[in-house]
Amino acid sequence: MREVAVVAFGQSRHVRDSAETSEVEMLMPVLHDVLARTGLTAGEIDFTCSGSADYLAGRAFSFTMALDGVGAWPPISESHVEMDGAWALYEAWVKILTGEAETALVYAYGKSSPGEVRDVLTRQLDPYYLAPLWPDSVALAALQARALIDAGLTDERELAGIAARSRAAAAANPYAQLRGAVPVGEPLAAPLRTGDCPPVSDGAAAVVLAAGDTARRLTERPAWIRGLDHRIEAHSPGVRDLTDSPSTRLAAERAGYFERPVDTAELHAPFTSQEVVLRRALDLGGTAGADVRINPSGGALAANPVMAAGLIRIGEAAARIQRGESERALAHATSGPCLQQNLVAVLEGEAR
Amino acid sequence: MSNAAHKEPVAVVGIGQTKHVAARRDVSLAGLVREAARRALDDAELTWADIDAVVIGKAPDFFEGVMMPELYLADALGAVGKPVLRVHTAGSVGGSTALVATNLVAARVHRTVLTLAFEKQSESNAMWGLSLPIPFQQPLLAGAGGFFAPHVRAYMRRTGAPATVGSLVAYKDRRNALKNPYAHLHEEDITLEKVQSSPMLWDPIRYSETCPSSDGACAMVLTDRAGAARAPRPAAWVHGGAMRSEPTLFAGKDFVSPQAGKDCAADVYRQAGLTDPRRQIDAVEMYVPFSWYEPMWLENLGFAEEGEGWKLTEAGVTALDGDLPVNPSGGVLSTNPIGASGMLRFAEAALQVRGQAGAHQVDGARRALGHAYGGGSQFFAMWLVGADSPAA
Numbered sequence: 196m197r198e199v200a201v202v203a204f205g206q207s208r209h210v211r212d213s214a215e216t217s218e219v220e221m222l223m224p225v226l227h228d229v230l231a232r233t234g235l236t237a238g239e240i241d242f243t244c245s246g247s248a249d250y251l252a253g254r255a256f257s258f259t260m261a262l263d264g265v266g267a268w269p270p271i272s273e274s275h276v277e278m279d280g281a282w283a284l285y286e287a288w289v290k291i292l293t294g295e296a297e298t299a300l301v302y303a304y305g306k307s308s309p310g311e312v313r314d315v316l317t318r319q320l321d322p323y324y325l326a327p328l329w330p331d332s333v334a335l336a337a338l339q340a341r342a343l344i345d346a347g348l349t350d351e352r353e354l355a356g357i358a359a360r361s362r363a364a365a366a367a368n369p370y371a372q373l374r375g376a377v378p379v380g381e382p383l384a385a386p387l388r389t390g391d392c393p394p395v396s397d398g399a400a401a402v403v404l405a406a407g408d409t410a411r412r413l414t415e416r417p418a419w420i421r422g423l424d425h426r427i428e429a430h431s432p433g434v435r436d437l438t439d440s441p442s443t444r445l446a447a448e449r450a451g452y453f454e455r456p457v458d459t460a461e462l463h464a465p466f467t468s469q470e471v472v473l474r475r476a477l478d479l480g481g482t483a484g485a486d487v488r489i490n491p492s493g494g495a496l497a498a499n500p501v502m503a504a505g506l507i508r509i510g511e512a513a514a515r516i517q518r519g520e521s522e523r524a525l526a527h528a529t530s531g532p533c534l535q536q537n538l539v540a541v542l543e544g545e546a547r
Numbered sequence: 548m549s550n551a552a553h554k555e556p557v558a559v560v561g562i563g564q565t566k567h568v569a570a571r572r573d574v575s576l577a578g579l580v581r582e583a584a585r586r587a588l589d590d591a592e593l594t595w596a597d598i599d600a601v602v603i604g605k606a607p608d609f610f611e612g613v614m615m616p617e618l619y620l621a622d623a624l625g626a627v628g629k630p631v632l633r634v635h636t637a638g639s640v641g642g643s644t645a646l647v648a649t650n651l652v653a654a655r656v657h658r659t660v661l662t663l664a665f666e667k668q669s670e671s672n673a674m675w676g677l678s679l680p681i682p683f684q685q686p687l688l689a690g691a692g693g694f695f696a697p698h699v700r701a702y703m704r705r706t707g708a709p710a711t712v713g714s715l716v717a718y719k720d721r722r723n724a725l726k727n728p729y730a731h732l733h734e735e736d737i738t739l740e741k742v743q744s745s746p747m748l749w750d751p752i753r754y755s756e757t758c759p760s761s762d763g764a765c766a767m768v769l770t771d772r773a774g775a776a777r778a779p780r781p782a783a784w785v786h787g788g789a790m791r792s793e794p795t796l797f798a799g800k801d802f803v804s805p806q807a808g809k810d811c812a813a814d815v816y817r818q819a820g821l822t823d824p825r826r827q828i829d830a831v832e833m834y835v836p837f838s839w840y841e842p843m844w845l846e847n848l849g850f851a852e853e854g855e856g857w858k859l860t861e862a863g864v865t866a867l868d869g870d871l872p873v874n875p876s877g878g879v880l881s882t883n884p885i886g887a888s889g890m891l892r893f894a895e896a897a898l899q900v901r902g903q904a905g906a907h908q909v910d911g912a913r914r915a916l917g918h919a920y921g922g923g924s925q926f927f928a929m930w931l932v933g934a935d936s937p938a939a
Contacts, residue, residue, distance in 0.1 A: 254609075255607035262794070273790060273791070274647065289647075292654035293654040316614070319614045323614065425628065
């Protein structure tokens with residue numbers, strides 16, 4: 196299999212409301228940033244892939260205009276997933292593996308501010324049985340948190356600790372939306388309090404991938420993708436064990452995560468309770484994972500631009516490797532209600 | 548770009564589609580996609596357990612009112628425990644989806660992949676789904692036809708094509724559809740006069756020169772060389788596939804013959820080793836939602852010199868029994884479940900080279916082109932399939 200690495204990562208400063216900037220305006224500085232880091236122009240990129248969702252903007256084909264931000268002239272080889280950008284990165288990774296591309300630009304963006312994201316995400320649910328009831332994303336996460344507490348797998352005190360740790364970590368992240376100490380917060384949907392839930396965010400991110408020696412040429416320390424896999428579970432929360440995430444475990448296994456310990460884990464857990472589920476699925480936080488730095492970026496609890504938050508986890512893990520702060524890292528992205536679909540990437544620095 | 552010498556050859560071994568109709572009120576979204584997927588598996592004589600991954604595509608989620616429906620459809624597609632990718636590249640999505648699935652096999656990430664595209668337009672209202680609020684869109688575009696009609700007029704003015712060419716295409720495609728049991732429109736009593744006297748919608752595009760709104764799904768099973776060896780029926784082999792995009796609107800864009808379409812076709816021919824596509828390709832399934840796009844794309848795809856495409860149409864070259872049959876299935880003009888329309892082009896091309904196209908089979912078809920486009924003639928996806936496996 197060809198060697199493929201993340202060679203550059205960039206993101207916007209995530210904010211609650213970016214009404215004054217369009218998606219293209221939000222995206223362009225980020226795209227220019229990652230291209231500048233590699234010295235490549237858009238025209239030198241072999242393949243471009245993006246992730247976004249029409250429902251956030253409230254209009255069909257919302258991604259078509261974003262292409263203007265790339266500078267798609269002369270015409271480029273390009274594709275788009277109606278998913279988090281982590282899956283766009285997966286498509287680009289596959290494209291490089293075929294040998295048809297040597298480099299790829301991956302970007303993702305999400306503006307939650309045009310609508311009410313809790314309502315919007317209800318439209319993801321089964322349209323005949325679930326969606327008409329409008330159970331919002333916080334309510335569904337609260338059901339999951341309640342199941343965890345009832346099973347004796349966590350308590351509100353531990354959840355509050357996760358929130359505090361995440362936001363303290365975000366203090367060192369200039370792109371995060373919520374930084375530094377945040378109180379436990381008011382009850383939002385029992386047992387979740389505001390501190391257990393992600394901020395509503397607008398933001399964008401981009402990554403450049405490259406193969407083998409091209410990666411070595413473009414950056415001093417590529418973050419090699421050693422494994423990448425994703426799996427989906429049944430849709431209805433009623434037919435799943437919400438305290439477990441078998442799809443995360445399977446994806447991690449297929450990505451080679453369990454072969455050797457990692458030192459960093461960037462988990463896409465918008466709710467504190469979901470971090471508990473993921474840690475259990477990945478055997479993190481027990482004795483085996485005691486030395487792993489979980490979400491040093493602050494994670495989705497500090498900034499959660501929907502459709503970009505998963506790609507940011509891969510970018511943050513890769514950037515940590517590129518800075519020499521990590522040797523082997525796990526990055527995770529999720530989609531769907533209560534962690535229905537999960538992606539795992541294992542990244543490594545060059546053996547030193 | 549590096550060479551692709553290490554790619555696994557990819558074969559289409561199963562094809563399934565629904566009978567396309569205006570409204571499938573008897574099935575849910577899940578029921579619709581499962582019907583096409585089941586037929587593709589049956590064609591390949593495989594079970595759900597043989598599928599390693601699912602790649603699904605459709606046009607905007609607003610067409611059914613379900614955000615990211617692949618999440619809800621995971622169960623219906625037998626995908627639980629598997630990877631699912633959801634592609635969306637506007638009208639070209641059916642083609643792009645098939646190409647993403649092809650790459651999974653070509654890269655040897657998976658051995659056997661199910662790819663599916665659908666649209667159930669009756670769940671919602673496509674005109675509403677496309678009617679964007681100001682300031683995102685000018686208020687007077689009046690649907691897709693309103694966007695494309697000026698480009699058709701530009702083509703007529705540029706080439707001097709007579710006004711009758713569009714109706715010839717519509718008449719041909721609707722007659723071809725009579726031979727395709729899955730096609731939506733079966734106009735048994737169609738005549739050229741009826742097409743020519745149908746109401747003018749967006750001058751010069753008449754009602755009978757436009758595509759219908761359909762409910763439907765299309766699915767394919769793609770597999771590697773070993774999988775093809777076990778397949779019960781002939782495989783269609785992928786000899787080339789490419790996507791190209793350019794911005795929707797910019798000064799200097801050629802809406803009549805976009806550069807992205809030309810580049811995409813050239814890339815596919817290069818991969819397939821074709822030097823004279825007009826003679827080396829036996830059948831074309833082309834994305835023609837408005838009749839005039841047949842002569843326009845004939846030029847864009849390199850089958851005719853600039854300004855000459857309409858002459859091929861007029862001379863009957865693109866008829867089912869012509870030298871270069873275009874849309875033997877009846878095409879988008881007869882069947883348009885938007886998100887699936889591109890995949891139907893790809894699948895019909897594969898049916899032709901497998902010799903499985905039934906009454907609309909082109910005799911002795913060995914190489915066929917599947918073509919899709921989307922947005923404001925902005926996104927292109929194409930593949931070339933052949934009856935022979937690519938040289939190792």
